[in-house]
Amino acid sequence: MSKRVLVPTVIGVVALGAVAAGGYAMASSTTELAVENGSAHYAAPTAQRAGKLAYSAEVSDDSGVRSLKVIAWPKSSKLEPTAAELRYAGDAACSRTSDETSRCAYTLTVSKREAADLAAGTWYVSVLATAQDGDTEFVSRAATFEVTR
Known part of the structure; x- marks a missing residue:
């Protein structure tokens, strides 16, 4: 094979490889399931109203968000809920x-x-997020709050 044909062919293969790698990198740069900006607040009941525990967060995934399960537990209990246990916890409204x-x-x-x-x-x-594609993300300590007397 002559050098005139070989050099452009090699350059073409390298350029095509670079374009393909770039396209693959763009196609595979998907958003992983994430729970961010979580915060919790507890308000004790009063004579006029019931108390409440509130938790909110932003949940994201490239396939969309199916659900967020939430459970609160006291530090003094030494509990450490697992992802499997959170499948039966309360549902957040998303x-x-x-x-x-x-x-x-x-x-x-x-x-x-x-x-x-x-x-x-x-x-x-603790929270368990589930994406539309079935991926899950467990966060054992997504937020902290205080209960006072």
Whole structure:
């Protein structure tokens, strides 16, 4: 083969490889399932109203968000919920904010009687996010809040 044919062919193969690699990198730059900007707040019940625990977060995945399961637990309990256990936890209400992201909010009403039984101190919120494509993301300590007497 002559050098005139070989050099352009090699340059063409290298250029084609670079374009293909770039296209593959763009196609595979998918958004991983993520739970971000999570926050929790506890308000004790009063004579006028029930108390509540509220948790909210942004959940995103390139396939969309199917659900967010939420559970709160006291630090003093030494519990460490697992992803498997969270499959049976409470559901957050998720509202789509874009094709990939949803804002999820979970609210639990707390009566005076229930509040009396809550351990005072630090509490954690664990979450299990599930994407439309079935991927899951477990966050054992997605947020922290305080229960005071």
